[in-house]
Amino acid sequence: MRVYRSALLRFADDGSALYDEDGLLAIAPDGAGRQRVVAAGAWNALAAEYGQGAVEHLPGRLIAPGFVDMHIHFPQTDVIGAPAAGLLPWLENYTFPHESRFVDPAYGAQVADFFVDELLRNGVTTALTFATSHPASVDALFTEAQRRQLRLITGKVLQDRHSPDGVRDQTEQSLIDTEALIRRWHGVDRLGYAITPRFAPTSTHEQLSGAGELAARHPDVWIQSHVAENLDEVRWARELFPASRSYLGVYGDYGLMRERAVYAHCIHFDDDDRALMRDTGTVAAVSPTSNLFLGSGFFDYAGADRVGFGYGLASDVGGGTSFSPFRTMLAAYYVGREGQTKQGLSLSPQQLWWQHTAGAAKALGLAGVVGNLQPGCEGDFVVIHPAATPLLARKTAQARNLDELLFALIVLGDERLVERTVISQSLPDSQAAGT
Ligand code: GUN
Ligand code: ZN
Numbered sequence: 001m002r003v004y005r006s007a008l009l010r011f012a013d014d015g016s017a018l019y020d021e022d023g024l025l026a027i028a029p030d031g032a033g034r035q036r037v038v039a040a041g042a043w044n045a046l047a048a049e050y051g052q053g054a055v056e057h058l059p060g061r062l063i064a065p066g067f068v069d070m071h072i073h074f075p076q077t078d079v080i081g082a083p084a085a086g087l088l089p090w091l092e093n094y095t096f097p098h099e100s101r102f103v104d105p106a107y108g109a110q111v112a113d114f115f116v117d118e119l120l121r122n123g124v125t126t127a128l129t130f131a132t133s134h135p136a137s138v139d140a141l142f143t144e145a146q147r148r149q150l151r152l153i154t155g156k157v158l159q160d161r162h163s164p165d166g167v168r169d170q171t172e173q174s175l176i177d178t179e180a181l182i183r184r185w186h187g188v189d190r191l192g193y194a195i196t197p198r199f200a201p202t203s204t205h206e207q208l209s210g211a212g213e214l215a216a217r218h219p220d221v222w223i224q225s226h227v228a229e230n231l232d233e234v235r236w237a238r239e240l241f242p243a244s245r246s247y248l249g250v251y252g253d254y255g256l257m258r259e260r261a262v263y264a265h266c267i268h269f270d271d272d273d274r275a276l277m278r279d280t281g282t283v284a285a286v287s288p289t290s291n292l293f294l295g296s297g298f299f300d301y302a303g304a305d306r307v308g309f310g311y312g313l314a315s316d317v318g319g320g321t322s323f324s325p326f327r328t329m330l331a332a333y334y335v336g337r338e339g340q341t342k343q344g345l346s347l348s349p350q351q352l353w354w355q356h357t358a359g360a361a362k363a364l365g366l367a368g369v370v371g372n373l374q375p376g377c378e379g380d381f382v383v384i385h386p387a388a389t390p391l392l393a394r395k396t397a398q399a400r401n402l403d404e405l406l407f408a409l410i411v412l413g414d415e416r417l418v419e420r421t422v423i424s425q426s427l428p429d430s431q432a433a434g435t
Helices: 043-050 087-103 105-121 135-147 171-185 205-217 231-240 247-253 271-280 288-293 301-307 325-337 349-355 358-363 390-397 402-412 429-434
Strands: 002-011 017-029 035-042 056-065 067-073 124-130 151-155 191-197 222-227 261-265 283-286 310-313 381-384 418-422
Touching: 002 035, 017 043, 017 349, 017 402, 035 043, 067 261, 067 283, 067 310, 067 325, 067 358, 087 105, 087 135, 087 231, 105 124, 105 135, 105 418, 124 222, 135 151, 135 171, 135 191, 151 222, 171 191, 171 205, 191 205, 222 247, 231 247, 247 261, 247 271, 271 301, 283 358, 288 325, 310 325, 310 349, 310 358, 325 349, 325 402, 349 358, 349 402, 390 402
Parallel strands: 002 056, 067 124, 124 151, 151 191, 191 222, 222 261, 261 283, 283 310
Antiparallel strands: 002 017, 017 035, 056 381, 381 418
């Protein structure tokens, strides 16, 4: 058993924050050797039972759930900051040429190694990630995640048309490769597979049909794609699939909307689209730094809540500009505020933090598994140093309540706040038995 004494942040089932200024977190291996939270709460209430042995005391620190990134592209680590007029020229001029380099497995392995370290440096302990169309890129990322025991979901990108040589795949082989990768990796340790059509415009009818069949055959596998990000993209998708009610409707028509289906962006929606998300249990990966950088638009939080579909936060690196959940939460605050193209809101810091932890986990179908520190959750957490910079030290010292503390961290924070990222380890049976 490991016991920590520190300020502690968790979330109740209704999404409200639970905060103990003097908290206790106890983590121990379960029957299978996986480290899980066994107790979390006020030191005073729990110390008699859990605080009698060795305790790691972290004065002036905050323990919080590891962050969950609902949408990120590992092969776009080096595409961050590529300027373009909008999404489609950005894909054509920067992203596709760069992703073609992943035909070389050694290159993919080197980027995967860096990428996973960068997630951890930023306090991200669970990620739903795009790879490239090259199956070796999936093997590379799973290998690096497995080595560090990270909970990670990824998949081979499906894109058999409107894509240049070097990233375009072949319809039948792409589906064979996908199924082989599902069998090799899905459910191994903490790894999960996501069927990954890039977006409707770069897949043929046959590839989308095949993806839908795979999704039906493997109901516990995730699905990920992009939708309604940019107006030129929406027009293009409507031209290519005139029979579908809307761009989102294309995915519904091919059996690609269900629980564990995650669509990045979801900006240019009407209420019928929102209802389709809700009724199918499909969720949105809100990607605010990407949407602001590429000029795509502003996710409509009020619309999503009015109709009632699930969502959580994502970096969308490399359209997104930062791996840091703090940067993403701040951008989400700005996007929520924007009131010219939609209703403007003032999202609370607790709400923003929930969207990147327990809320994102819930949207992924992983509530009670990750993104929180309630008993039973896997023991992934971050140790935050609220005084990591002179300005943060000044500002957080003046915080009079949790909202003021969390807002100071969100507005001023980045990876310098993350002093340590702890991943739930799986111990060998021999060690687990005696602990
Ligand atoms: N739509 C299709 N592919 C991509 C991608 O790589 N990034 C973003 N932001 N949108 C996409
Ligand atoms: Zn994306």
